[in-house]
Amino acid sequence: MKKFYVVMAILVIASMALAACGAPATEAPAATEAPAMTEAPATEAPATEAPAMVYKVGEVTDLGGVDDKSFNAGAYAGIEKAVADLGVEGKYLESTQQADYAKNIQQFLDEDTNLIITVGFLLGVDTAVAAKANPDTNFAIVDYSYPDCFGTDFVEGQTCGSASELPNVLGLTFQTDQAGFLAGYAAAASTTTGKVATFGGINIPPVTIFMKGFEAGVKYYNEQKGTAVEVLGWDTAAGDGQFTGNFDSLDDGRSFAESLVQEGADIIMPVAGPVGLGSAAYCQETKSCKIIGVDVDWTVSASEYTDVILTSVLKNVNVAVYDATKALVDGTFAGGVYVGTLANGGVGLADVAGASDELKGELEAASAALSDGSLTVDGVLGQ
Amino acid sequence: MSETVSPKKTKQEHERSTSLRQELLIPSLAVISGLIIGAIIIAVSGASVVDAYGALFKGSFGSLSEFIAGIKSFTATGDQTELLKAIYPFTESLVAATPYILAGLSVAIGFRCGLFNIGAEGQLLIGSLCAVFVGYSVKSLPAFIHLPLSLLAGAAGGAVWGMVPGYLKARFGAHEVVNTIMMNWIAFRLSDWLLSGPMKSPGFRPVTQNVLATAELPRFFAAPLRFNWGFVIALIVAYGVYWFLFKTTLGFEIRSVGANPDAAKYAGMNIIRNFVFVMALAGGLAGLAGATQVLGVDHWVGQGFSAGYGFDAIALALLGKSHPFGVVLAALLFGFLRSGATDMQSMAGIPIDIISIIQGLIIVFIAAPDIIRWIYRIRTAKKDEMVLTRGWG
Structure with missing residues (x-):
């Protein structure tokens, strides 16, 4: 038994010693922060102005985690920029299961966070419930907007979650059909087989809006050039297309790409998060297709596939989150709905690989027309 | 010592x-x-380890000084707010431990019979789907019927999901490890389909409707505290499993089959019946874990409902030496770790x-x-x- 205590003691001491080595790196700023802030005005400048309030911003991720290379990562990139530029305090909490959403929001509420950013429509109910119970805290939710009648827990009737019910929540939504339109146009201009394709994760609006824009862009190109490029995998009129049914299976991405290529497509836009990486791997191995990335620039986030990436549809969650944080700091934060468009930089198209100057010019023209409303996705689709 | x-x-x-x-x-x-x-x-x-474990501890148990301050404020003014805030971390840990207890018992009871139930995750998911379905679709029942009915639906769903591999093993000798894993995948994809199709709530989101108030497990305190009767149910069930395993003839049979199937067979015990029965029981316990989680905490089911309770359950059964009381202790440990992790992530990064x-x-x-x-x-x-x-x- 004696040896047992000796070993225990050594382990405990070793861990403490290591702890001491590691400590200064993180402890120092935390410990000095508070005094520095209160001391500075008192000693250096006469106390005419109260020290500026440090706003706290917290992000609650959905199940993808903060490094999902998609909207969770995008939102945190926006917070990091705000930390650097605006001097706010930024944090994130990752959710690993459904029950974490409410718990993580509550954690930020307990820490008196000023702006809580929740990512994804799965957090819709918990965000609304927390916002209703804490009217003094501001919330922003990515990819969701109220009103939408969601549960029975919260409010009944048709006004549930409207701007008047939740004046402290800003829904961050994105007109990705505009950017998808440009991607479709670029794909139609680049295809050699006359067929382009898309597929999605689940048949829900945040996914299909990409595909709808893509189809419209191809149709617009056909109208302009008198061509007959076909779109596989999505049909707006029917409201249906090809869906993997999940957002995680790389194998599905691979097999969907394979079957679309067999049907003759040479450009594919997978709207299913990491599933698309499976498609990119297939294209890279067989050299039979090109990929259009979604959400973020895939030549950056998935740079190993750069040689098969035609372009990416950008959903600039980072811009939206930064703008919301800036509004908080400026005191202009208001609930409602933010819509990211080509005009305000909320959505966009990454550089098209190997694009001719002519195509670049046409894309710019289309982008300008979409921005000023003279060209619309619904108009092209005849809806 | x-x-x-x-x-x-x-x-x-x-x-x-x-x-x-x-x-x-x-x-x-x-x-x-x-x-x-x-x-x-x-x-x-x-x-810093001190910061990290400090936050972990505070996040799972709460802080004593806040608790005392809360009691003072409650006795002085009758205002519960401070007190509730102080006990929030502790109750959250118990909430987190609840599905761990039930899923851990599921795997433990399998181990006792020499069966390796890797399918608790799928059984739990099916249980939660059955419970939520009865919870939102069966209307105008009083709570004292609706709630038990929903819980029972969850347990029954899980039991069916567990019974299939049990039957396949007993009848065809197919190994339960392989079949419970297969049943997991069937459950995952079935739930994907149900959530985006037949069980989808109105609107676009692939989630179920909320269960009706009559099917919710009552909570002990006001929001945001989520501590509910599910924890009590889990403890009662744990005692029930202990009593069943160690105080009944059938429990003795199960343990005998687990210890030495040949001897058990020689002693005239029906091994096949025991395999099917134990796997159904294990599935039922995992299904109940899903049911208490959805009826007590979430009230709806979406993708990512469980973050692997069923897989952690294998660890819990090992840690608890497959004894019901050991499983409860292990589940509490995991619950406190999981729950405190939120604070650790936020406060210590x-x-x-x-x-x-x-x-x-x-x-x-x-x-x-x-x-x-x-x-x-x-x-x-x-x-x-x-x-x-x-x-x-």
Whole structure:
């Protein structure tokens, strides 16, 4: 038994010693922060102005985690920029299961966070419930907007979650059909087989809006050039297309790409998060297709596939989150709905690989027309 | 830790107490070692162990000073707010432990019969879907019928999901490990389909409707505290499983089949019936875990409903030595770790993944107790190591 205590003691001491080595790196700023802030005005400048309030911003991720290379990562990139530029305090909490959403929001509420950013429509109910119970805290939710009648827990009737019910929540939504339109146009201009394709994760609006824009862009190109490029995998009129049914299976991405290529497509836009990486791997191995990335620039986030990436549809969650944080700091934060468009930089198209100057010019023209409303996705689709 | 035995104790009592101490010694040392190595990893990654474990502790138990302040404010003014805030972390840990207890019992009861139930995750998911379906679709029932009915639906769904591999093993000799894994995948994809199709709520989101108020497990305190009757149910069920396994004839049969199926068969026990029955029971317990979670905490089911309770349950059964009370203790430990991790992540900036690492280390030490015996120089005094699973066949 004696040896047992000796070993225990050594382990405990070793861990403490290591702890001491590691400590200064993180402890120092935390410990000095508070005094520095209160001391500075008192000693250096006469106390005419109260020290500026440090706003706290917290992000609650959905199940993808903060490094999902998609909207969770995008939102945190926006917070990091705000930390650097605006001097706010930024944090994130990752959710690993459904029950974490409410718990993580509550954690930020307990820490008196000023702006809580929740990512994804799965957090819709918990965000609304927390916002209703804490009217003094501001919330922003990515990819969701109220009103939408969601549960029975919260409010009944048709006004549930409207701007008047939740004046402290800003829904961050994105007109990705505009950017998808440009991607479709670029794909139609680049295809050699006359067929382009898309597929999605689940048949829900945040996914299909990409595909709808893509189809419209191809149709617009056909109208302009008198061509007959076909779109596989999505049909707006029917409201249906090809869906993997999940957002995680790389194998599905691979097999969907394979079957679309067999049907003759040479450009594919997978709207299913990491599933698309499976498609990119297939294209890279067989050299039979090109990929259009979604959400973020895939030549950056998935740079190993750069040689098969035609372009990416950008959903600039980072811009939206930064703008919301800036509004908080400026005191202009208001609930409602933010819509990211080509005009305000909320959505966009990454550089098209190997694009001719002519195509670049046409894309710019289309982008300008979409921005000023003279060209619309619904108009092209005849809806 | 006195090695001397008081003369009053009979030899039998002495043996029992040493064996209990042996039973508890390895798991406790495994937990301590896991935490120490976790501390080393935190330190190496450049964070402060004191901050991290401080936040972990505060996040799982709450702070005593806040609790005292809360009591003072409550007795002075009758205002509960402070007090509720102080007990919030502790109650959240119990909420997190609830599905762990039930899922852990599911795997443990399988182990007792020599069956390796890897399918708890799928059984749990099916249980939650059945419970939520009865919870939102059966209308205008009083709570005292609706709630038990929903719980029962969850348990029944899980039981069916568990019974299938049990039957396949008993009838065709198909190994339950393979079949429970297969049943997991069927459950995952079935739930994807149900959530985006037949069970989808109005609107675009692939989630179910909320259960009706009459099917919700009542909560003990006002929002945001989520502590509910599910925890009490889990404790009662744990006692029930203990009583069943150790105080009934059928429980004795199950343990005999687990210890030595050939001898059990020779003694006239029906092995096939026991396999099917135990797998159904295990599935029912996992299904109940899903049901209490959805009826007590979430009230709706979406993708990512469970973050692997069913897989952690295997670890819990190992850590708890497949004894119901051991499983409860192990589940509480995991619940406190999981729940405190939120604070640790937020206050000390430690990724929640460190908790998975600590849990993993604990499991390694439990699965290979010789490592612990070697590190701490413990003499091997084990006579009868319990057989968890037998090989293929």
